[in-house]
Amino acid sequence: MARYTVLDLAAWKKSGKPFAMLTAYDSTMASVFDQAGVPILLVGDSAGNNFLGHENTIPVTLDELISLSRAVVKGSERALVIADLPFGSYEASTQLALESSIRLLKEAGVAGVKLEGGVRVCEQVRALVNSGIPVMGHLGMTPQSVNAFGGFKVQGRDSKADEIIKDALALQEAGAFAIVLELIPAKLAKEITETLSIPTIGIGAGINCDGQVLVWTDLMGLTPKPPRFSRAYLNLRQEMAEAVGRWVLDVESGSFPSAKESFD
Structure with missing residues (x-):
């Protein structure tokens, strides 16, 4: 089957069908998520603090994102794969x-890119779209601006x-095909979603x-201290730790490998 495209997102917006997007950073997990029916995989610079061991997304390089994105594309067959433009790769x-x-x-x-910011990056968005590159926007708590925000905090309250x-309107006018809304009040996200003709994708932005x-x-x-807006559907960290612990004990006791796991 063919991959999902930006036209599918537009159709889902028009019909009112909610849709899911999930991050992925390697081919194995991309294959699992693709099999599960996730229509959009985001190779986010969130790999920085969820995969590469950094404190935040800022140290992630373009070369790293290219390597991770290539793996996700190779591991998936149906999903639309979008990659983040990391900090320092588009602002200048x-x-x-x-x-x-x-x-x-x-x-x-990948089939498109995501960048952070509104009016200040619209010139870049126009240039990319005019060159045939689909662009997803990102507003609210934009992680690449964590230092300016003084931490990971809800944005868009009161006058903001x-x-x-x-x-959001500027990004739409510039040609973005969708916008991620992160850590903003649910009421504001609802207003933006109803105002725009392009899809919004929420993370900590309400239903x-x-x-x-x-x-x-x-x-x-897997995350030791997950954000409030997330929901864990498994306790995979504990399950994996217990499984690895059992294997270590088997090795130490001499019961692994057995004859079944060995060759003549």
Whole structure:
């Protein structure tokens, strides 16, 4: 079967069908999520603090995202794969944004890119869209601006709400095909979703967005201190620790490998 495309998202918005997006950073998990029917896989720079051991997303490089994205594309068959433009790969100029995005499409095989910011990045969005590169926006608690925000905090309360609405409309006008809304009040996310003709994808933004996204390690219960907006459907961290512990004991006791796991 063919992969999902940005046109599918537009159709889901029009019909009112909610949809899911999940992060992925390697081919094995991409294959599992693809098999489960997740229509959109995001190779996020969230790999920084969920896969690469960094404190936040800022240290993640374009070369790292290309490598991770290539693996996710190879591990999936049906999902639309979108990759983040990491910090420092698009802000300086439209030319830099174009060069970075071309590398992600050519070297990794992704179908589009995601970048953070509103009005300030619309010139980059237009340049990418005019070059045939689908762009997903990202507003609210944009992790690449964590230092400016003073931490991971809810955005868009009080007077800041109008600014996020303005940014969302600007991204839509610039040609973005969807916008992630992160850590903003549910009421504001609902207003933005009803105002825009393009889909919104919420993460900590309430139930009224067109779609929802989570970091997969939060979903599976691997994150030691998950954010409030996530929901763990498994306690995989404990289950994996127990399984590995049993294997270690088998090795130490001399019961692994057995004859069944050995060769003549």
